[in-house]
Amino acid sequence: MLQADPNRATTKSDCETKLVACENAKDDCKRRIGMSLYDDLLVIPNIALENVAVYISSAIDQVLANRLELRQRKIDIESTQFDLIQTKALNEFKGSLGLSLGLFGDNKKFKDVYASPTNNETVALSLTIPLWDWGERKSRIKATEANIETANISLEEERNNIILDVRKVYRNLLNLQNQIGISKQSVTNAQLTYDLNLEKYKNGDLTGMDLNIYQNQLSGKQLAYTNSLISYKLELLNLKIQTLYDFEKKEAITPVTTIGK
Numbered sequence: 463m464l465q466a467d468p469n470r471a472t473t474k475s476d477c478e479t480k481l482v483a484c485e486n487a488k489d490d491c492k493r494r495i496g497m498s499l500y501d502d503l504l505v506i507p508n509i510a511l512e513n514v515a516v517y518i519s520s521a522i523d524q525v526l527a528n529r530l531e532l533r534q535r536k537i538d539i540e541s542t543q544f545d546l547i548q549t550k551a552l553n554e555f556k557g558s559l560g561l562s563l564g565l566f567g568d569n570k571k572f573k574d575v576y577a578s579p580t581n582n583e584t585v586a587l588s589l590t591i592p593l594w595d596w597g598e599r600k601s602r603i604k605a606t607e608a609n610i611e612t613a614n615i616s617l618e619e620e621r622n623n624i625i626l627d628v629r630k631v632y633r634n635l636l637n638l639q640n641q642i643g644i645s646k647q648s649v650t651n652a653q654l655t656y657d658l659n660l661e662k663y664k665n666g667d668l669t670g671m672d673l674n675i676y677q678n679q680l681s682g683k684q685l686a687y688t689n690s691l692i693s694y695k696l697e698l699l700n701l702k703i704q705t706l707y708d709f710e711k712k713e714a715i716t717p718v719t720t721i722g723k
Contacts, residue, residue: 465670465671466670469674488503488505491503511642511691511694512710514698514709514710515709516632516635516701516709518628518629518632521628521631521632521701521705521707521709522625522628522629524705524706524707524714525624525625525628525704525705525706525707526621526624526625528705528706528707528714528715529624529705529706531620531624532617532620532621532624535613535616535617535620536617538613538616538617539610539613539614539617542606542609542610542613543610545606545609546603546606546607546610549599549602549603549606550599550603556589556590557587557588557589557590558587558588558589559585559586559587560584560585560586560587560588561584561585561586562583562584562585562586563583564583624704627704628701628704628705631697631700631701631704632701634697635694635697635698635701638690638693638694638697639694641690641693642687642690642691642694645683645686645687645690646687648683648686648687649680649683649684649687651683652676652679652680652682652683652684653680655676655679655680656676656677656679656680659672659673659676660673660676698710702715
């Protein structure tokens with residue numbers, strides 16, 4: 463009884479500390495979402511495990527279709543290809559022919575402006591004939607082609623890095639599913655052990671301090687199981703961020719909307 467009283471006080475103090483931390487977290491959440499600090503915020507946690515079907519091939523297809531980094535790399539390649547076209551047209555034979563026909567009129571009265579018009583015809587022909595550019599055109603073409611090759615390598619590297627990240631997340635999900643199963647079985651075993659020793663305590667065959675050991679063991683297993691569930695959901699969220707696709711709801715995060723003409 464003497465030991466039970468300080469144990470109860472310590473547990474109560476720990477509980478109050480966690481309540482304070484919870485209230486602080488709620489105030490911080492209100493500030494972040496723009497909610498009034500005087501309004502109440504109720505958080506209902508739902509960490510129950512729901513089997514989410516995730517296939518690595520589907521995840522890779524989604525990430526390659528949705529990631530804007532890859533689209534930006536492709537735009538860079540297309541822009542560099544346009545530069546190559548302009549570079550190839552540098553210092554080449556060019557010619558232009560211009561023809562201008564017009565009438566000039568001058569009169570105080572607007573209706574008689576073209577009563578006695580003056581003809582104005584102009585014909586212009588210009589030619590550009592490159593004689594020697596000292597290899598400038600070839601050098602510019604090689605430099606532009608090198609830029610295109612660099613852009614292609616950057617695209618492939620970005621693509622590989624994104625695929626590697628998704629594959630890591632997928633492996634972590636499989637590992638966490640295995641850990642959840644182990645933690646769940648550990649909770650069941652710890653619960654049976656605690657129930658058995660609780661009967662011994664009620665019959666006077668076990669002391670309260672010994673029962674506290676089994677109770678702490680059960681609490682530890684339950685906490686480990688909860689943490690494994692939270693880690694699994696966080697990894698699902700990571701996959702959602704990586705692929706821009708919600709595998710729980712089976713929908714894209716950024717749906718493409720068609721703008722009507």
